[in-house]
Amino acid sequence: MTDTPNSADQASAASVLQAILDTTVDGLITIDARGRIIAFNKACERIFGYAADEVRGRNVSCMMPEPYHDEHDGYLERYHNGGEARIIGKGREVRGLRKDGSTFPLDLAVAKVEVDGHVLYSGIVRDITERKQAEAKILLQNEELGRFAFMASHDLKEPLRSIEAFAEILSLDYADKLDAEGQNYLEILMSSASRLRAVVNDVLEYSRLDTDLGSAEEFDAGKVLKQLRDELRDQLEQTGGQVTMEELPVLRGDRVRFYRLLQNLISNALKYCPPERQPEVHVSAALHNDFWQFRVQDNGIGIDPEYYSVIFEMFKRLHTRDTYSGTGIGLAICRRIVENWEGEIWIEAAPENGSVFCFTFPATTGMISGEGT
């Protein structure tokens, strides 16, 4: 007995391979170095509407709409001559052309194969029409939800303002006519209205984050932080808190949003600090390839690692209102701001007490402002 396959075995292996190719859910097309179709499986027949016999020997560009159709031969030639590979070895979303003339989105992954010194290209094709339709639907629903949140919160503001104003008038002009119980009810009314206003404002801000995009400008992160520190002066004096920083970079992007992000993170750091401790916040940044990684470290109460992954979700609160007030939207706003410039935000434990909020910002310059203190 030897392990050398005989011709019957080879024929059987070829049939098995053919059966696999024909039952594969994804389309498989093999072309030669000039782009001519050599093999076209059943899934391809279903996806493109051609029988294998109709397309064998034809140029694969017949299944590509413009501009892919005209570009394909040139692309293959450039690749042979050592040019850049746009699809080969990678995979990409392109459009396909069916026999009936209709076009559709498809995921295409192409591999280079060498058989007996001949170069072939084997493409895996997946029709992603349904996925794209579902994505478009989700996008539309998200837009509608955003509009709904904007309108709802905007329309809530007006009656809410009246509730607050008249409750205040009651407390100013009529407090002495109310007994202790009545005054207590009035205080509850006022504090509820004020909490509702905070929520409405935050929901409104959140819903505007994707639409009211500010213009990109060059700004000094150190100067932004100093401006914020000035704004927080009263709060820092009351708590004996300190905000320090290392040298921060010069950035290019939406300065207003960057300010808002730091404002949220630093206000949180000052708020979530045990009353007996003086809050200390330290901001630093380090360049990692093409982005800056910022770190906002505090000495506050810290966050249980169990909540690291959920803390940036909308309306997620970890404390009762009596302990620490808040709307549960602030960090969701932070995440949305960072996502808008395609950055990331996460939390780490501080070496001793507290937390470190980290976020990234695209680096357009390697410049440092020299504003550290």
Next chain:
Amino acid sequence: MKKILLVEDNPADVLLTRRVFAQADIDAEIVVAEDGVTALEMLAGTTEPKVSDPVLILMDINMPRKNGKDVLKEIKATTRLRHIPVVMLTTSDAREDIRESYENYASGYIVKPARLGDFMKAVETLKKFWFETVTLSSDD
């Protein structure tokens, strides 16, 4: 007596504005138009009470029948009325509302403050500017 035309459809806001103006001791009578169409009719003298030449118009934006921005446009397109300063007084802080108002010659834009004290401050500023600092064309 000088007249201020307040164009406001929300009775609660009318009450509030009257109170704050009284507290600020502004020497002018507040006449209310409940919507934009009524305001234009009162200015034209076709609806009572007639307010043909108010010293100042305070204009809400979101109102039934005709919104404040459209009323502003019509006032500024009317030769007899266009000298009257129109200050927008609205809940809306939408960028396009603010921009559009100034583009149509609003003399100011105040977002109705949430807190009574802040509203008072805004009205005090309004008083200082329009009734103590500037000279209005309708002043004698």
